Structure formats: C-alpha cells, structure tokens
C-alpha cells in the first residue's frame with residue numbers, strides 16, 4: 186500500500202535533482218489525476234494565524250490523507266514547503282500587489298517563474314478582463330505558458346472571460362474570481378450557474394472554485410459539469426469556519 190508522505194518522511198522531491206523548472210506530470214496525467222476530484226487550497230496570508238510554509242505543508246499532508254487529489258497554494262515559500270512533503274499535483278500562484286493594478290494573482294511573468302521554480306505543476310493566474318501590468322490578458326497567458334513551460338489555470342469571473350481564456354491557450358479554467366470583480370455576481374455561496382454554463386461550453390477542463398462551503402455544494406458543482414472542485418477556506422481557514430459558527434450562534438441569542 187502506498188504510504189502517505191509526512192513531514193518526517195517526505196516524498197522524493199523531483200525539484201532537488203538539479204532542475205529548476207521541470208514538469209512532474211504531463212498534461213494528460215494531470216487530467217487523469219484531477220478529474221472528478223477534490224483539490225484543497227492551503228493558503229494563509231501574512232497576518233493570518235496560520236501563515237507560514239511549515240503550517241501550509243502540514244495542511245497539505247492532512248488534505249492528502251483526507252483524499253484530496255491536488256493542492257492549490259500561494260507563494261514560492263509555501264509551494265516549496267508543500268512540494269517537499271507531497272507528490273500531489275500543485276496548482277501554484279503568487280499573490281502580489283502591483284501599484285495601480287487590481288489584479289493580484291500571479292500578475293507578472295516573473296511571479297509565474299518563481300511559482301514554477303518552487304515546484305508547482307500548474308500556474309494559476311488572474312485571467313479577468315481587468316488591466317494587467319504586462320499586456321492584455323491573452324498576451325499574458327501566452328507569455329506565462331512560454332516562459333514556464335507549464336500549463337496555466339485561468340482564474341476568471343464571468344462566462345466571457347472563461348471563453349477568452351480558453352481561446353488564449355489556458356489549459357484549465359476556474360471560477361475563482363466570480364464575486365471578486367465588481368462586474369460579477371456577488372453571491373454568498375458558489376457561482377454554480379457560471380460553472381454550469383462554462384462546463385457546457387468549454388473544451389478545456391472547468392474547475393468550480395470560490396465559497397464552496399459544504400460537501401453537498403462540492404458534489405453539486407461536479408453534477409453541474411465541473412471537471413473538479415477546489416475548496417479553500419471551508420477546509421483550511423479555521424478563522425473563517427469559526428466566524429460562520431460564531432455568527433450562527435450569535436443569531437440565536
């Protein structure tokens with residue numbers, strides 16, 4: 186039986202074999218491994234109680250043991266720490282603020298290269314129609330694919346952005362940004378309507394992501410046609426989970 190990697194007994198790390206940017210998985214293998222599965226996003230920003238690569242690595246190990254088929258992670262430090270303890274596919278991103286721009290998920294080619302060098306298998310980036318610091322959204326997607334040699338996951342907020350990202354060459358599309366651009370619906374739960382419409386339209390795999398808070402919602406996203414689901418806060422952000430419980434408890438006072 187395959188032993189789950191642990192912090193004390195990590196998986197072999199292909200990124201220490203003298204390679205900088207390398208592809209652990211072919212696109213075909215990534216598709217096979219991720220199809221129909223749960224990807225767990227392990228993220229904490231500076232200022233959050235769980236911030237730090239070692240803690241994110243522990244969350245990733247817990248997610249793998251629980252049945253996750255992939256991990257989504259932010260920053261080269263966190264990605265490298267997670268890469269050292271798991272061989273699950275990693276969707277990597279780098280949240281960086283750029284002056285005068287609203288986009289912050291892997292906004293430049295330099296950020297994408299840092300994510301690739303840390304050991305990510307897929308580069309997640311903002312593929313909304315908002316201004317990007319390095320050319321149009323389509324030009325940026327193409328530049329990241331060429332520079333890193335890795336597949337791109339386009340974080341979009343609308344149907345049109347999803348279609349445009351596929352046309353620009355993105356290998357995967359995710360509904361990540363629905364609710365986080367001023368022109369997309371501001372829903373409390375997941376945007377399952379967007380997932381349904383895009384899954385029916387796109388040839389490339391569509392991930393449902395954003396505010397999936399229950400196993401039932403995750404299942405509903407797959408039933409709506411999503412290729413896989415990405416769940417973050419509901420699994421890995423205890424402060425958010427506590428806040429929901431605390432609100433519910435307070436409501437009964």
Ligand SMILES: CC(=O)N[C@H](C=O)[C@@H](O)[C@H](O)[C@H](O)COP(=O)(O)O
Nearest residue numbers: 226361365395396397416417418419
């Ligand atoms: C909008 C944005 O910046 N989303 C980020 C993308 O990486 C993360 O903060 C989210 O946690 C992730 O998308 C998963 O979503 P949720 O935590 O709701 O399950």
